[in-house]
Every structure is written in structure tokens, then in C-alpha cells.
Amino acid sequence: MDSPRLARIGDAAIGLIAREGLRGLTHRGVDREAELPPGSTSYYARTRLALLELAIARMVELDDGHLARPVEGPDDAAEAIAAFLHHSVTDGRTRTLARYELALEATRRPELRAAYDRGGRQLREHAATVLTKLGAVEPEAHVRTLVGWCEGIAFDALAGAGGEPSREELAAGARSLLCTVLGGR
Numbered sequence: 506m507d508s509p510r511l512a513r514i515g516d517a518a519i520g521l522i523a524r525e526g527l528r529g530l531t532h533r534g535v536d537r538e539a540e541l542p543p544g545s546t547s548y549y550a551r552t553r554l555a556l557l558e559l560a561i562a563r564m565v566e567l568d569d570g571h572l573a574r575p576v577e578g579p580d581d582a583a584e585a586i587a588a589f590l591h592h593s594v595t596d597g598r599t600r601t602l603a604r605y606e607l608a609l610e611a612t613r614r615p616e617l618r619a620a621y622d623r624g625g626r627q628l629r630e631h632a633a634t635v636l637t638k639l640g641a642v643e644p645e646a647h648v649r650t651l652v653g654w655c656e657g658i659a660f661d662a663l664a665g666a667g668g669e670p671s672r673e674e675l676a677a678g679a680r681s682l683l684c685t686v687l688g689g690r
Contacts, residue, residue: 506563513539514546515563518556523602527610532556558620561607564600565624571597572631579639579683586683587676590655594662594669601659628652639687647686654682 506512517539521530535546535556550556571589576582593601611621629648636644636651658675661667670678 506566510541510545511549511559512563512566513541514549515559515566517546518560519563519600519603522560522606523599527557527606530556530560554614554616557607557610557617560603561620561624564604564607565627567597567600568624568628569631572628576635576638579687580680582635582639583676583679583683586651586655586679587672590658590675590679591670591672593659598663601663605660605664636686639683641687650686651682654678 506515514535517535518530521534521538525534530553532546532550532553533543535541536543539546546556550559568589571592572585574585574588576585607617607621611618629652632648632651633644636647641647658667658670658678662669
């Protein structure tokens with residue numbers, strides 16, 4: 506985010522979406538959540554769409570910060586994936602729940618879909634870069650498998666019946682998936 510205030514507004518919007526759903530997201534509600542003077546959110550995000558896009562941009566920024574760690578081989582990549590997933594279902598749970606809310610809303614609102622897809626492409630490009638570095642023959646094809654596995658694990662942990670997986674369990678699963686994707690490397 507360009508400013509600490511925008512980040513604060515984005516964080517507050519994410520928190521409201523996760524806690525109350527999209528119906529609970531209002532400019533005034535974000536002002537209260539962020540402990541900002543009335544009208545602050547409206548100054549930065551004039552419309553509801555702009556506020557939703559700001560929340561998505563903040564989520565992508567936070568995810569990028571979590572994924573910035575360079576990896577040095579399949580085991581290291583598995584540990585990085587496990588760390589990201591574990592964070593997504595524990596300390597980063599709020600962001601993951603908000604992302605699910607926004608994903609569903611994006612299926613109904615094409616103007617939001619564009620912003621949501623931009624964020625998703627960024628994550629997938631990062632995954633393709635890592636898979637390429639690890640020697641994947643078809644990294645773009647395997648990105649869908651990797652992202653789908655991660656999404657399924659997170660959804661099952663937060664909204665399904667799977668419960669919270671341990672970091673060790675996640676690392677073992679990621680190792681197994683990477684071994685398959687990388688052809689046994």
C-alpha cells in the first residue's frame with residue numbers, strides 16, 4: 506500500500522469481511538474498525554467496489570510478503586509452502602476467510618472478478634517461478650495442481666471438517682505433491 510493509512514483501511518476491511526461477511530462491509534464500519542475519523546475510508550475508496558479492490562490489493566500485498574522467501578530445492582519449497590499454509594489457517598485465518606468471501610462475490614460481479622483475478626495471477630506466477638527453479642518440466646500446468654492442493658487444504662481446515670493441520674503434516678503433503686510434480690526429484 507502506498508501509505509500506512511491505506512494499509513490500515515485495507516486491514517480493517519479484511520477484518521470486517523471475515524467477521525461479518527460482505528454485508529458488514531461499509532465505509533463507516535471500516536472507519537470504526539480502523540479507528541479513523543468518519544469519512545476517512547470514503548476519501549481513499551469512494552465506492553464500494555473501490556473498497557473491495559483495496560481489500561484485495563492489501564491481501565495480495567500481505568501474501569506476497571509471506572511468499573517472498575527464496576527457496577533452494579524441493580525440501581525448502583515444501584517447508585515454505587507449509588509455512589504459508591499454516592499461517593493461512595492460523596494467524597492469517599482472517600485474511601483467508603475474507604478471500605473466500607471475496608471469491609464468491611467475484612463470481613457474481615465481473616468488475617470485482619478482474620481485481621480478484623489479478624491477485625490470483627500474481628500468486629500463480631510466483632508458484633510457476635518456484636516450480637521452474639525446481640526443474641518442473643511443465644510449471645504452468647503444475648501450478649493449477651499446487652494451488653488447488655493449497656486451496657483445498659486451507660478450505661478444509663477453515664470451512665470443512667478437517668481441522669487445523671500441523672505444520673509437519675503440511676510439509677509432508679507438500680513434499681509428496683512436489684515429488685509427484687517434479688517427477689521424483
